[in-house]
Amino acid sequence: MAVSDAVVTASGVRKSFDEEGVLEDVDLTVRDGELLVLMGPNGVGKSVLLSCLAGSDRPTEGSVSVFDEPATARADTTSFLLQDALCHEKLTGRENVAFYDRLHPEFTDAWRDYADRLGIAEDLERPVENYSGGMVRKLELSIAASIDVPIYLFDEPTAALDLPTVQTVHDLFREKRAAGKTLVVASHRPMDADIADRVAFLADGEIAAAGTPDELLASLPPILETGTAHTGALADAIRGDPYAVAGNVRGFLPADGDDPDPAVDDAAAATGIDPDDLAVAEPTYTDLFNYYTNTGPDERPTHNR
Numbered sequence: 001m002a003v004s005d006a007v008v009t010a011s012g013v014r015k016s017f018d019e020e021g022v023l024e025d026v027d028l029t030v031r032d033g034e035l036l037v038l039m040g041p042n043g044v045g046k047s048v049l050l051s052c053l054a055g056s057d058r059p060t061e062g063s064v065s066v067f068d069e070p071a072t073a074r075a076d077t078t079s080f081l082l083q084d085a086l087c088h089e090k091l092t093g094r095e096n097v098a099f100y101d102r103l104h105p106e107f108t109d110a111w112r113d114y115a116d117r118l119g120i121a122e123d124l125e126r127p128v129e130n131y132s133g134g135m136v137r138k139l140e141l142s143i144a145a146s147i148d149v150p151i152y153l154f155d156e157p158t159a160a161l162d163l164p165t166v167q168t169v170h171d172l173f174r175e176k177r178a179a180g181k182t183l184v185v186a187s188h189r190p191m192d193a194d195i196a197d198r199v200a201f202l203a204d205g206e207i208a209a210a211g212t213p214d215e216l217l218a219s220l221p222p223i224l225e226t227g228t229a230h231t232g233a234l235a236d237a238i239r240g241d242p243y244a245v246a247g248n249v250r251g252f253l254p255a256d257g258d259d260p261d262p263a264v265d266d267a268a269a270a271t272g273i274d275p276d277d278l279a280v281a282e283p284t285y286t287d288l289f290n291y292y293t294n295t296g297p298d299e300r301p302t303h304n305r
């Protein structure tokens with residue numbers, strides 16, 4: 001289905017390396033001015049998909065278009081922050097900035113503000129090889145965000161960052177969106193769903209679900225929570241595997257035949273766990289992430305893409 005305000009569209013994207021399939025059949029539309037968070041566990045293919053969206057890699061099959069033209073790595077439309085690949089480690093932070101300033105026609109001096117807010121302004125004269133992983137990320141973010149283009153693709157921008165810095169990065173992304181920019185942020189950090197207009201989950205080579213955080217939370221099956229002592233009993237009664245949350249374990253109730261809304265009381269009784277030790281939990285982003293990471297494709301309902 002064509003979406004009129006689409007700025008990036010992936011259709012039937014398959015990507016394999018040496019016969020090894022990573023993406024099987026990805027359909028994804030990124031809408032004008034939205035902040036889309038692309039979620040999925042390590043190794044599922046988020047970076048590969050972003051590279052295809054950026055036009056820096058080609059799908060094995062299928063197509064990607066940006067502003068209705070085939071995706072090519074165009075400097076005037078897209079800024080792409082690929083993980084740990086932007087900065088030259090023998091150069092100082094400032095020399096890296098100067099490099100991108102000369103290289104990129106749309107580079108602006110907004111990097112000063114970003115470097116300041118991210119807390120690396122004092123480190124710009126040091127070679128990047130002496131930076132911590134988090135400092136490199138902050139420098140990369142400062143550079144990628146300083147390029148003034150309509151579309152930003154950020155690959156795991158909050159990985160290796162402490163919580164206060166994650167909040168600063170979220171603020172920065174909200175400002176970009178308020179300025180009318182379109183952002184795709186790949187992440188395996190559930191808290192990044194906080195800033196999303198929509199979340200898309202990549203699982204088993206496809207977009208398993210896409211929607212607003214509220215829509216996706218509402219689509220989860222009931223969640224049972226109990227103490228770790230009952231992990232085994234819980235595992236027998238749920239779909240997928242139990243997962244730890246704040247000292248307890250949780251799991252998703254299986255669909256009861258074709259009924260997508262299983263009877264919670266019956267399922268709870270089937271665990272054999274004392275009702276006082278068992279609760280139906282309010283779903284969180286962590287549950288959402290675990291649902292699309294922990295349960296197999298046959299056990300998940302298909303949601304709108």
Ligand SMILES: Nc1ncnc2c1ncn2[C@@H]1O[C@H](COP(=O)(O)OP(=O)(O)OP(=O)(O)O)[C@@H](O)[C@H]1O
Nearest residue numbers: 017022040041042043044045046047048049156188
């Ligand atoms: N150039 C390449 N050649 C061969 N295999 C590759 C190449 N690039 C990626 N892969 C493989 O594709 C799979 C997906 O990798 P990708 O980096 O996209 O995962 P990811 O979801 O971004 O994971 P992470 O969260 O760990 O960054 C991995 O198995 C990886 O080894």
